[in-house]
């Protein structure tokens with residue numbers, strides 16, 4: 061492909077997930093990794109050398125002004141998404157924004173307004189839609205094999221490793237925004253129905269006792285507009301002795317059938333004299349090539365930018381999710397009060 065026709069992308073935030081963006085964009089021959097930005101200068105220099113990034117910046121506004129970009133991906137902590145996203149649209153760039161779109165409805169609305177004014181592509185990286193079982197589930201539902209889907213059960217949790225070691229800012233987010241967002245998005249997408257009402261409960265104490273100001277776990281009951289109901293469970297205090305970091309179960313029950321997705325049933329079991337683990341291998345590098353759902357999602361974003369197509373996950377999806385997830389947080393903070401989710 062002609063070098064000049066490549067999509068020039070900048071990545072803002074080169075931490076744990078930002079590194080995945082660097083890897084995947086670098087592996088996409090249609091994309092030029094033109095710039096990256098992070099306030100951590102040492103990490104940025106390390107990533108620049110490893111992923112051959114043309115230019116680096118400590119400040120995203122300066123990057124927007126100087127790097128001649130077509131698009132940015134924003135991979136900053138959950139509560140820092142609004143300003144760089146709105147500024148990117150004002151600078152005429154397409155935006156890939158990591159989930160969750162926002163931790164407040166006001167932020168999500170402001171970002172969507174900025175995108176509509178700019179007319180640029182906006183995708184929220186709810187990359188779990190590209191995990192193989194879920195598109196298969198969608199096709200099965202569309203073929204009518206499950207009848208009418210009436211129930212969703214979703215569990216997505218982490219061991220203590222995530223809020224205590226992986227993230228330095230876990231106290232700035234909450235499990236509905238960090239984890240439930242993935243499963244509620246899948247439920248909306250698979251059912252083709254928006255959530256209308258929630259009742260949620262939370263437990264706290266373990267993380268707060270460690271100085272991390274966020275609840276330990278949430279349980280939410282969600283009603284959807286077509287009458288389906290869902291149970292969502294999310295926990296951040298599973299013991300690190302478990303052989304995995306992510307605990308996930310997903311079930312749909314319909315009037316004619318049911319469907320189970322159990323990513324823990326891995327075929328890869330690894331035991332040494334020290335530990336027994338079942339690491340997720342389906343979305344890691346394979347012989348140096350990034351593979352799996354994150355790569356598929358990022359390639360989809362690049363395709364949408366290059367071909368003028370609407371992404372599979374839009375800013376409208378992000379706003380609908382933010383409204384529902386903020387209602388989950390509110391309900392849990394009010395001891396399980398039933399909350400109607402405001403419509404658009």
Ligand SMILES: NC(=O)c1ccc[n+]([C@@H]2O[C@H](COP(=O)([O-])OP(=O)(O)OC[C@H]3O[C@@H](n4cnc5c(N)ncnc54)[C@H](O)[C@@H]3O)[C@@H](O)[C@H]2O)c1
Pocket residue numbers: 072073074075076077078097098099100103118120135136137138140158159160185186187226227228229238
């Ligand atoms: N789609 C997924 O499955 C998935 C997985 C993990 C994380 N995420 C999301 O990705 C985002 C980032 O998470 P992470 O785990 O990579 O966090 P992280 O803490 O590892 O990385 C964040 C980076 O942002 C940098 N940063 C912070 N403020 C900055 C600023 N003002 N300007 C420039 N750089 C700044 C930090 O130095 C850090 O390198 C979050 O929104 C998270 O929810 C998504």
